[in-house]
Amino acid sequence: MRFLTAGESHGPKLLGIIEGLPSGVHICQETIDESLRRRQQGPGRGGRMAIEQDAAIILSGVRGGLTTGAPLALEIENRDWANWREIMAVGAEADFTSRRVSAPRPGHADLTGSLKYRTEVRNILERASARETAMRVAVGNVARQLLAALGVEIRGRVLQVGRVKAQLRDDAEYWARVRASAWSVGDAEAEAEMSRQLEDARREGESLGGIMEVQALNLPPGLGSHAQWDRKLDGRIAQAVLSVQAIKGIEFGLGFEAGKRPGSLVHDPILYEKGKGFRRAGNRAGGIEGGMSNGEPILVRAVMKPIPTLYKPLPTVDLETKAAVEASVERSDVCAVPAALVVLENVLAWTLAEAVLEKFSSDSFSELEKDWQDYIRYLAAQ
Ligand SMILES: Cc1cc2nc3c(=O)[nH]c(=O)nc-3n(C[C@H](O)[C@H](O)[C@H](O)COP(=O)(O)O)c2cc1C
Numbered sequence: 268m269r270f271l272t273a274g275e276s277h278g279p280k281l282l283g284i285i286e287g288l289p290s291g292v293h294i295c296q297e298t299i300d301e302s303l304r305r306r307q308q309g310p311g312r313g314g315r316m317a318i319e320q321d322a323a324i325i326l327s328g329v330r331g332g333l334t335t336g337a338p339l340a341l342e343i344e345n346r347d348w349a350n351w352r353e354i355m356a357v358g359a360e361a362d363f364t365s366r367r368v369s370a371p372r373p374g375h376a377d378l379t380g381s382l383k384y385r386t387e388v389r390n391i392l393e394r395a396s397a398r399e400t401a402m403r404v405a406v407g408n409v410a411r412q413l414l415a416a417l418g419v420e421i422r423g424r425v426l427q428v429g430r431v432k433a434q435l436r437d438d439a440e441y442w443a444r445v446r447a448s449a450w451s452v453g454d455a456e457a458e459a460e461m462s463r464q465l466e467d468a469r470r471e472g473e474s475l476g477g478i479m480e481v482q483a484l485n486l487p488p489g490l491g492s493h494a495q496w497d498r499k500l501d502g503r504i505a506q507a508v509l510s511v512q513a514i515k516g517i518e519f520g521l522g523f524e525a526g527k528r529p530g531s532l533v534h535d536p537i538l539y540e541k542g543k544g545f546r547r548a549g550n551r552a553g554g555i556e557g558g559m560s561n562g563e564p565i566l567v568r569a570v571m572k573p574i575p576t577l578y579k580p581l582p583t584v585d586l587e588t589k590a591a592v593e594a595s596v597e598r599s600d601v602c603a604v605p606a607a608l609v610v611l612e613n614v615l616a617w618t619l620a621e622a623v624l625e626k627f628s629s630d631s632f633s634e635l636e637k638d639w640q641d642y643i644r645y646l647a648a649q
């Protein structure tokens with residue numbers, strides 16, 4: 268299975284094409300739209316989110332609510348395009364003078380992109396923009412619906428924003444609170460502190476990043492492979508996660524903490540129960556060993572750097588005059604950690620669904636489900 272996206276931040280639309288889906292997968296457009304709505308929410312977002320009302324239109328590959336096995340094409344409208352028609356025009360009439368960016372923003376793609384492609388900054392930032400993550404969520408959500416039909420659950424939470432850490436729990440009431448929380452934390456005190464910190468950042472022209480965790484539950488062991496570098500599941504998840512704008516680090520399970528502990532306090536002892544098969548005494552590995560899922564929940568943590576556009580801008584150099592100036596200020600989010608969490612949940616779903624389709628028969632959902640169930644029975648019979 269593969270996908271591509273296209274579209275500029277202020278162009279007319281975002282497009283996505285998914286190739287390689289089995290036939291017979293139930294796809295609910297409203298479920299995609301719900302994930303798109305969640306991505307737009309969260310404190311700290313800028314004025315753009317008041318303009319957009321993201322909804323996906325499925326153009327092909329689904330009939331009567333079921334995939335046909337043909338490429339599934341998606342589009343999402345950019346409502347803001349109405350304000351950018353002249354600047355973003357495809358023809359020779361395009362306006363190259365308005366909203367020209369000549370003071371590249373440290374932390375964004377502006378400078379290196381314009382040097383590499385020998386073009387103006389606008390052409391770079393339009394595509395580098397995290398507007399593209401709307402389509403990444405829609406594409407990932409299709410994969411997430413396929414996984415959900417096999418009983419796989421993906422969930423996420425924000426662990427930290429700036430200097431504020433959330434208290435963590437693992438019961439159903441806590442997870443319901445995480446889902447209802449604007450910050451995606453199940454901790455009212457941390458939530459209030461995060462909001463105070465955000466107001467300070469806004470006042471000071473600062474921006475904020477944070478740390479998120481995404482979990483995938485009910486996956487069997489054996490997704491991915493130890494046999495070749497580009498088939499290793501942890502490597503593939505890392506590539507997908509780090510490809511999300513502003514994500515700068517990833518950990519599985521204990522992550523960097525593992526480097527401080529002796530082996531006996533890192534590796535998860537193996538247990539066996541007749542009729543159920545093998546399991547682990549803990550999950551410090553984060554559900555992946557040897558490049559393969561090991562049957563425990565997959566636990567991924569990722570860090571998002573603070574948003575590069577600062578209302579109190581950093582020093583930069585004007586591309587034309589070479590004078591020292593302040594960086595350009597484009598309308599911007601101050602913090603987008605809860606939005607990035609939604610992106611990561613759906614990006615993880617994509618990579619896991621890909622690995623599922625590689626392991627099992629995948630031309631049709633009925634073959635996939637049968638193969639999956641046979642494998643679960645085989646594991647229990649060990
Ligand atoms: C959901 C989301 C929203 C973002 N919003 C903004 C924004 O409003 N302004 C900005 O400068 N960067 C924003 N970013 C980050 C930039 O897109 C990103 O830092 C930039 O493309 C450079 O890529 P890199 O940080 O991966 O190196 C956002 C990122 C995400 C995931």
Ligand SMILES: C=C(O[C@@H]1CC(C(=O)O)=C[C@@H](OP(=O)(O)O)[C@H]1O)C(=O)O
Nearest residue numbers: 313315395396397398401597598599600
């Ligand atoms: C449009 C989205 O995020 C944008 C990501 C972004 C950036 O530089 O990454 C810059 C801002 O764009 P604008 O200047 O149009 O407000 C964000 O709003 C979105 O998340 O849908």
